[in-house]
Amino acid sequence: MEVVPDYIYPDREIDRAEGQVINDLKANSQPVIPDSDAWLDAELKQNILLTSVDTMIDWAQRSSLWTAICFPACCAFEFIAANGPRFDLSRFGMEILRASPRQADLMITAGTLTWKMAPNVKRIYEQMAEPKWVIAMGACAISGGIFASGYNVVPGYNHIIPVDVYVPGCPPRPEGLIYGIQMLQKKIAKKSLFHKEKA
Amino acid sequence: MSKFERYGLGILKGMTVTIRQLLLRHPTVVQYPEQRLNTSRRIRGNELIWSRERCTGCATCAKACPQGAIEIVTSSNTNNNKYEVETYRVDTGYCIQCGLCVEACPYDALFLGSSYERAKYRRGDIVQSDDALLESPERPASGYYHPRLAEKMPEQTLLIDKITEKR
């Protein structure tokens, strides 16, 4: 079989288009997306029927958080350690890693986000089906960490996507991550299907 | 290319390993929120512990910090001819707990904390400043670079001792 030379080095048009996307995103996403938790402190006022349905749904959602694969860097290993034989996230029903973002509920952003990567992460986040949550894991995910002054580093995932829980540490211990996940579970428990739309 | 030259025995051999794990070995899991590991005596937790009494405001820590995460504001106190620390602030969402500041502190006024449960819902809550940095019973200091503190801490739980066969 003869390979057409075109395929050896695909057209640079693709590169240029991708570069354009990155530059656009970089220009448009400088302000921080505020933490969407105004509803968290608000008193929940629902009638009883809705509340019991909500309780059921919230229980289901928080006890089967499937994680999307988005592990750019170091923190991924602490996530795997949390998933592994010692800390075992599968106790919470979280051992299912969905490689397809469509089926995932939770994005654990383990690692430094670079501008080159940012459009992909944003796209994965948009591909995830509602309801979806984001845990910013580690210093790089929260603020860029030690690389914050780098020329190619996004100073925090909350410039690109809204974040629900921040887990500090570089990298956080697996216990710290599990603690963060439990905080997210508490947050989900407080959330109501109907309330969220108002917020 | 490849032949089944081991007559499937290689597969069976592997399967004994997994079934052995199922039947004969204890799982090594620590059920975290209920059971806790004893962490290392030198644990570098996600917070700093700062002693207001011993700090002279020399800012050696801020200079040693590879990324400038420590913000320290001092004013000179003319009464006793000393610097007084007005603000001491660390953004623990930015700090990477490398421990270089603790190493650098000449007055033993800075420690790493041993807490790792510091997840927050809001970005602003992660920043520690002034009184939130002081040592308290809930926030014990770690033995990192302070061997005398390390001696008092409980011994670390090791996984080596945990993999056991069922009797």
Added chain:
Amino acid sequence: MTIALSGTELGKRLAEKFPGSIVESIPDCLLVNPSLLPEVAGFLKDIPDLDFNYLNYITSVDYYEYFEVIYRLTSTKYNHSIVLKARCYDRENPVLPSVTELWQGANFQEREIYDLMGIRFEGHPNLKRLLLWDGFAGHPLRKDYL
């Protein structure tokens, strides 16, 4: 122990073979004339008693007046090594010949230097940005990049 060959002796030999190729030879390294770099490198690689078959790395340093590109070569057969250096004085459009033909390992590294330092390598089969994206302004490893 890998023996670092003396640059002065090797420089003499190379200067005989390729006149004008060696700008300066000090014990640590050989400063090669950029235009004759492929010939010198090819000689070092192919001659049997030197046999530099392994290119450890290529790097570049920005010294404001000039860019210095450093090649470290090792012979895994004789276990000796040598450092070649080439200087580029043109800041606007620095160009060096590529050594990808000789050592394929130079492929990614030359692309990286092109990306981060802005030195173009002539003869490289696919010279485009490696780490940053198309449309990134500037070359970050230059000292004047802010």
Added chain:
Amino acid sequence: MAIKTEPFVLNIGPVHPSTHGVFRMRATLDGEVVLDIEPVIGYLHRGIEKLAEQRTFTGFIPLTDRLDYISSMSNNMAYCMAVEKLAGVKVPERAQYLRVIIAEMQRIANHLIANGSFLNDCGAYFTPFLYMFREREKVVDLFEMLSGQRLTYNFMRIGGLSQDIPDEFLPALRRFLDKMPAFIDEYDRLLKENEVLLARTRGVGIITAEKALNCSISGPVLRSTGYSWDLRKADPYLLYDRFNFDVPVGMQGDCYDRFRVRMEEMRQSVRIIEQALKDLPLKGAVRADVPQRLHPPKGEAYAHIESPKGELGFHVVSDNSIAPYRVHIRPTSLLNLTALREMVRGWKVADLIVIFGSIDICLGEVDR
């Protein structure tokens, strides 16, 4: 093959379960056959080399942790060795012994991850990966005892180690060494002779020694071709010339050989640690007297070590200030990827994943 088919481009990555991070391949496929791939990297390019110019010599050590985050200790060590060479610092003997011990432990940990994720790429549903991760966790425990962190240790300093080892370290290490060979045997039993694994990996992704050398490949990938080139033997640094160990080499340079070479290297590492423990001086300084704001003389130095992935080197240029003028990292993982295109052409998509997994790269080091 008479049917006329049209190639199509499949984009693998940057977020894909088996690209070990954010590697991306633009693969041109004809059905299942890979015609061509083009690696696209830089999704984790954090500009570490530029950041080094804004840090002090000591302040750069935490950054080296995050290069090849699977084997942070080796990175620390290579960088410190380069600066020591530049500044002419003599490291105490006890610190050198401890460095050897730590580097070899790191090698065990890295190879466990490499083999585990390689087997995971072959499709063994997480089992070998989690088993090997469990073993790695033991090494991580010991490193945590030393440095207080589980992944980014920041333990080496210019002129030695940051602190002396705690008293309980050596007994714990001994217990680890006593049990480790049995576990390595267990993993051999788990999959070494598995017919499916043999069928998937033997003869797949072959690279010859000449090609590997020409592509600047080093480490287990080079040794799997049968070419015995190990910097611990070829250019002994630290105290490696005092120890007795073998360099395992493969037969033909395929994925299975790379897997086996890593397995054997773990056994050799255990051997080295045993010897080092025997000779380790019980008392003595672990850190030379190096000022906190080190400014080495003007000049440049290159130090390389045999990191678990291959030759890891740091080229440090100093202009006699407190910050390095330029730090170049010889990226083992990036150079090992050079021959990826030749290795995968003509194989199936599934093999592409396996070959890529067998090279064992770490994206933090590829992109820096």
Added chain:
Amino acid sequence: MMMPDFGTGARIALAPLPPDWPGGFWWHWLFFTVLVLAFVLSMVMGVIYIERRVLARMQSRLGPNRTGPFGLLQAVADAVKVLIKENIVPAAADKVVHWLAPVVAFAPVVMVFAVVPFANGALLADLNIGILYVVAVSSIASVGIFMAGWGSSNKYALLGGMRDVASIVSYEIPLVLAILGVVLVAGSLSLNDIVQAQQNIPFILVQPLGFLLFFTAACAEINRSPFDLLEADSELTAGFHTEYSGMKFAMFYLVEYAEALAVSAVVATLFLGGWQGPVLPPWLWFLGKVFFVFLVMVWVRATMPRVRIDQLMAFAWKCLFPLALLNLLLTAAEVALWPGAMPLIVIPINFAIAGLLIIIWSKFFKLGWGRVEV
């Protein structure tokens, strides 16, 4: 009282009649339809729970234990969560095909259970061609999977769908040939009759090679590890259901385990004696055997790497197919020439032949061609 007789009347006399039902045919029909649906849905949840727990323990973890007692409600939580999740249809997808695919994949798997006997005569429809029906119906599921792969307009999904069709087409043949051996010995195509023929000796002893072939081919057909190529995590992200979310994904998830359950049930029926067994009630025996077969599948999944697509095909055509043919010939010869010796004497002979054949094939069988020059 009416029997669920579908009119052919070719039932073999040796089968005792199933127990009568007070309300007649329609009661029987209603009862077993509800039972089959309830059985499939609840058992799938149980099976998912078992797989996650056992797999986790084999990997030295614990598995889900937080939701409900021992984590028993984990599958329920998953189901509720997946059902209320947003349903995304990609803009480029072929909408109709994308919508239909999960239904087409799911329906036939449930239909398989219509002919599986839970106890003597306790089945929805005792078809006299039961096993043929199973084979015919179960392969429809692959159409649904290919529809999913095609309709998603995603390259990964398309590759997954193509792999599925290729493997189904190849593995159907050794599968059917292996079943034929059992049918020859039992002398009937009805599953209930096959179970009754195993009153003394389960067919796994009479047909050891047939069992291995059937189990392997069935694993390949339902894409269990080590043949789970079409949703190969590490290669194709999620394979054919990459673009599915919410309820439609739940159906595919259900299909995956319902198929595993169906194969376990068929293996239990064909080779392990179905509901036959002493002391315990028949349905319990049946369930026990089903779970045992499923556990073996989980065990294999925990250990084995995945094969490659060309090796998958080579394995079907070069190894399983000739072996299945030989097995069929051998069984036919035994049944025809030596019917009297059928149960006892044949067992050691068959084991010896099976071992011999496996050794010969291991020696000479070569897998695929590996690299293609490009």
